[in-house]
Amino acid sequence: MPEKEHDIRILGRVVIEILEEAAFLFTEPMDENNASEVSSEVFVAKLGYFGPSKGEMVFSTPLNVASELAANLLGLEPDDPEVAGKGAEAVGEMLNIIGGALLKEWFGSEADFEMGIPVVERISGAKFSEEAARATVHLPLITEEGERIDAAVIK
Amino acid sequence: MSYNVLIVDDSSIVRSVVKKSIGMSGIEVAAIYEAGNGKEALDILNREWVDIVFADLNMPEMNGIELVEKMSEDSMLVSTPVVIISSEQRQDKIDALKARGIRAYMKKPFRPEGFKEIVCGILGEGGKGNA
Numbered sequence: 289m290p291e292k293e294h295d296i297r298i299l300g301r302v303v304i305e306i307l308e309e310a311a312f313l314f315t316e317p318m319d320e321n322n323a324s325e326v327s328s329e330v331f332v333a334k335l336g337y338f339g340p341s342k343g344e345m346v347f348s349t350p351l352n353v354a355s356e357l358a359a360n361l362l363g364l365e366p367d368d369p370e371v372a373g374k375g376a377e378a379v380g381e382m383l384n385i386i387g388g389a390l391l392k393e394w395f396g397s398e399a400d401f402e403m404g405i406p407v408v409e410r411i412s413g414a415k416f417s418e419e420a421a422r423a424t425v426h427l428p429l430i431t432e433e434g435e436r437i438d439a440a441v442i443k
Numbered sequence: 444m445s446y447n448v449l450i451v452d453d454s455s456i457v458r459s460v461v462k463k464s465i466g467m468s469g470i471e472v473a474a475i476y477e478a479g480n481g482k483e484a485l486d487i488l489n490r491e492w493v494d495i496v497f498a499d500l501n502m503p504e505m506n507g508i509e510l511v512e513k514m515s516e517d518s519m520l521v522s523t524p525v526v527i528i529s530s531e532q533r534q535d536k537i538d539a540l541k542a543r544g545i546r547a548y549m550k551k552p553f554r555p556e557g558f559k560e561i562v563c564g565i566l567g568e569g570g571k572g573n574a
Contacts, residue, residue, distance in 0.1 A: 310552035361456050363463065374456055381454045384501065385551045388530030397534040405453070405501055 326413035339401025445473035481505030
């Protein structure tokens with residue numbers, strides 16, 4: 289039986305639900321073959337896990353979407369001073385929440401698994417595309433505003 | 444009637460959201476302390492009176508489980524209520540924390556509306572604080 293970590297439908301369902309529930313960000317999957325290029329800089333968060341198997345979860349957004357995430361999480365307008373500089377942290381926290389939900393979906397709440405702490409870096413779109421090409425499962429998503437968000441699992 | 448609250452999370456965003464949720468719960472707050480990890484939290488707990496602690500689990504330096512264990516070993520801190528707010532969904536960890544005496548566990552993402560019931564249940568509406 290294929291590992292659940294390889295199931296792009298589980299990844300998609302969890303990421304889309306968490307983005308809606310936690311950050312009021314509505315997304316849908318893009319066709320990876322027709323997905324727009326990652327042209328701008330992104331914040332990419334990575335979160336290692338181990339349990340019945342091990343790997344790394346990845347969540348990435350353009351910088352402006354990261355700011356929107358921060359604003360939505362904080363319940364503030366995007367231009368509120370308190371939002372400034374919080375984009376990277378927002379992407380990391382979103383992956384933290386997504387990670388907990390994904391591990392439960394993959395392994396069940398009774399399994400022995402551990403999750404690390406997200407590490408976030410800011411990289412170019414080109415560099416992200418290179419890294420994404422190595423993912424075991426990769427799901428590009430699109431927001432209502434046409435912005436691309438990426439979720440992936442690397443094993 | 445006012446309470447001292449300690450919020451422990453390595454994310455300043457989460458600490459802000461918890462602060463707002465506490466405000467919405469109607470509990471009168473005298474002071475809100477913030478810590479980015481369990482070690483910072485213990486430093487605050489050792490020098491300030493705290494009526495309730497809200498803590499994450501996965502944090503650098505000292506995680507939430509280690510913080511709860513340290514508090515349970517300290518006669519001055521053992522009765523301080525702790526509410527865990529975490530993305531952790533492993534049932535044995537949640538059960539172990541409850542066995543250690545945490546008062547509640549809230550899964551992220553949490554609804555601010557859910558705070559009122561939990562906070563009031565622990566501190567009591569109109570109850571006396573220590574500040």
